[in-house]
Amino acid sequence: MPAHPLRAAAAIVGVADAADRSGMLEGTVTEIEARMVREALDDAGLTLAEVDGLCINNGLGWAPSLELAERLGITPRWTDSTQTGGSSFEIHVHHAAAAIALGLCEVVVVVYAATPRSDHKSGRGGWRSRSTTGATPAAEWELPHGLRMPMGAYALAASRHMHDYGTTSEQLAEIAVQTREWATMNPRARLQEPITVTDVLGSPMEASPLHKLDCCLVTDGAGAVVLTSAERARDLRRSPAYVLGAGTGHTHSMISQMPTLTETGAVISGRDAYAVAGLGPADVDVVELYDSFTITVLLALEDLGFCPKGEGGAFVADGPLRPGGSLPANTNGGGLAYTHPGQYGMFLLVEAARQVRGDNGDRQVPGAEVALAHGSGGVLSAMATVILGSEATR
Known part of the structure; x- marks a missing residue:
């Protein structure tokens, strides 16, 4: 059977991320975004003038990719502002790889920055001030019943899995x-x-049965990845992380409409x-799994096929996710301990790319040739999976 036309047609060739042990970053969101773009391009050995594709999912107005392009002074011929929360960036990579394979663009930057902790400390109001909010189905039908969000939604899934x-x-x-x-091996965690x-x-x-340490952080954070064609990637500064595969699966918006609380769209995306x-x-x-809550990881492990449905608890109890384990996971400390500015999917991609490039020093998984990054957006709503590899032909 011939290889899928999307397989290894594109590669991540530059990455950058920003986090600090204080949980805060210097600068405004727009300043940090620009810094991430520059650092990721520098990592790739490319220039801003070569960028003709742009992906971003947050902004002050109705067209964030247009705003960012204007601030950067570039005129991309392909943009994507898909917003599915924490899985947006895996979807951006999926879309960008397809666009590159079709010749719609050649160099794409995906960028994200948010400063919820700094905003809270300074009274600026946080990320909600940067988006259009108003009446939603959840506000009408779920919140009046006392569901504490977002942890309440995940607590429902955890309770059902336990039952x-x-x-x-x-x-x-x-x-x-x-x-x-x-995280103990990551000085920025x-x-x-x-x-x-x-x-x-x-x-x-926090929301039974989830304790505080089952829940992710609230910090400032930012990151960017640069993609280009596999052909061009071979001649750039860093070893490519080829996009071997990608998939998306969206099942619901409100948690009350989730078809089953113990199975996510990762079954489809994986x-x-x-x-x-x-x-x-x-x-x-190596796997980089969205860990907004511990139950998010457990469901992903089952739905992505690393253990049978219902056996996730016994599987993790054997210690496979830790350093030296059979399935090293969240090797930067994850959203539970490294950073979590609201939409963690960017950091999954950055860490997965670094693992297949062999760049992670003490945190490097020996012989890591294939890394899976799996994003989760909404309340277990929008799943997106990206598989990266060090070799295009494996």
């Missing part, structure tokens, strides 16, 4: 513990002290990404 499969709070806590082991299952269970209850790549779960060396 259906016997998953325990101790098993969910193992995800936070193993993720923190990676917000939380660097090792923790135990007892620590997780002893932290305040299936499609594996099919494009010609690979399966057993071929993946």
